[in-house]
Amino acid sequence: MKSLASLALVLFLAGCEGRHNWLAGAGEEARSVETLFWVLLAGAAVIWTLVIGAATYAHRAEAKPEREQEARRFIIWGGVALPVLVVGGLLIWGLLILRDITADDGALTVRVDGERWWWRVIYDTPEGPVTTANEIRLPLGERALFRLTADDVIHSFWVPALGGKMDMIPGRETTLALTPRELGNWGGLCAEFCGGAHALMRFDAIVMEPEAFDAWLAHEAQPAQVAEGDAGFAVFDEEGCGACHTIRGTEAQGPVGPDLTHLASRDKLGAGIYDMTADNMARWITDTHEMKPDIDMPAYPGLQGERLDALVTFLMSLE
Ligand code: HEC
Ligand SMILES: [Cu+2]
Structure with a gap:
């Protein structure tokens, strides 16, 4: 029994390690949720002890009719008034936290659309x-307001170490603020089951120094630098990739899949799941559904040899 309990504890704590740790306190909003959690836990322990104490006492004590009145008072205060006060207080406190983390006053606004099974990200x-x-x-120490929605099914936006989470609902906008307090690459994920590749719907949430962030955003705003007659872009064009993908600065303006203008500047490929390497890129194109099952991109198993190499070289140059 004891070893089972310690095994459960080890498993529980193992879940807290690393960049998805919601107890890492890397963001203001995560810290306020964490405080709420510890207060709830401590409060629950105190109340549990009192209730068990009272039950034990009631079990052992002799029933005395003359103490009837006292017992009734105890039930009214301890069993009705106290719970109403405690639960009401927690509700108000929780609503205040919710108001803070959804308030519309970010220095920076980022719109995120949940798609099956990736994230469309738009900085205003x-x-x-x-x-x-x-x-x-995200820039360190600045409050970013996320305006969230979804394309066709419900997703949920969550960066555990920074704060959250918040549902993304088609046809509606929800908001969530994140104020990062620590540099790092904090993982994000979809926290609402949304179909086949749900578990592979992830993203990186990278907290940078404000100057580095500004330089990154200015670079993202630029169109891609594609040389006239680039052999890889020719393959991209011939295969019809541009029907679904946009590369700003070229004729490729497809709205269906992720924007590829600065694809190779991302840390990961395929919505946070593979390292951005030429090998993974080639397999993404030829063995698409082995790399990520169920996705709305067709595989191109026939694309091989020089044409594939040229396409991969081109994609990896989109920094
Ligand atoms: C029918 C639309 C469609 C076509 C055609 C298409 N794709 Fe995609 N592509 C998608 C979708 C949708 C995703 C997102 C899949 C996911 O992660 O869930 C995607 C993802 C990608 C990614 C990963 C992007 C990232 O942010 O990691 C790359 C790279 C890519 N496609 C390249 C290509 C290339 C190259 C072609 C042509 C050979 C192509 N795609 C053709 C729809 C398409
Ligand atoms: Cu999901």
Whole structure:
């Protein structure tokens, strides 16, 4: 029994390690949820002890009719008034936290659309929207407001170490603020079952120094640099990839899949699941559904040899 309990504890704590640790306290909002959690846990322990104590006492004590009145008072205060006060207080506190983490006053606004099974990410800047995908970068110490929606089914946006989570609902907008307090690459994921590749719907949430972030965003806003007559772009064009994907600065303006303008500047490929390497890129194109089952991109098993090499070289140059 004891070893079972310690095994359960080890498993529980193992789940807290690493970049998805919601107790890492890497964001302001995660810290307020964490405080709520510890207060709830400690409060529950105190109440449990009191209830068990009272039950034990009641079991052992002799029934005395003259103490009837006292017992009734105990039930009314301890069993009705106290729970109403405690639960009401927690409700108000929880609603205040919710108001804080959804309030519409971010210095930075990022729109994220949940798609099956990837993330469309749009930074609203004074110069206009900047579209990217599957990776979110945030400046350290600045409050970013996320405006969330979904394309066709419900998803849930969650960066455990920074804060959250929040449902993404088709046809509606929900908001969530994140104020990062620690540099790092904190993982994000979809926390609402959304179909086949749900478990492979992830993203990187990279917290950077503010100057580095500004430089990154300015670079993302630029169109791609594609040389006239690039052999890889020719393959991209001939295969019809541009029907679904956009590469800003070229004729490829497809709205269906992730924006590829600065694909190779992302850390990961395929919505946070593979390292961004030429090998993975080639397999993504030829063995698409082995790499990620169920996705809405067709596989191109016939694309081999020089044409595949040229296409991969081109895609890996989109920094
Ligand atoms: C029918 C639409 C469609 C076509 C055609 C298509 N794709 Fe895709 N592509 C998608 C979708 C949808 C995804 C996102 C899949 C996911 O992760 O769930 C995607 C993902 C990708 C990614 C990963 C992007 C990232 O952010 O990691 C790459 C790279 C890519 N496609 C390249 C190509 C290339 C190259 C071609 C042509 C040979 C092509 N695609 C053709 C729909 C398409
Ligand atoms: Cu999901």
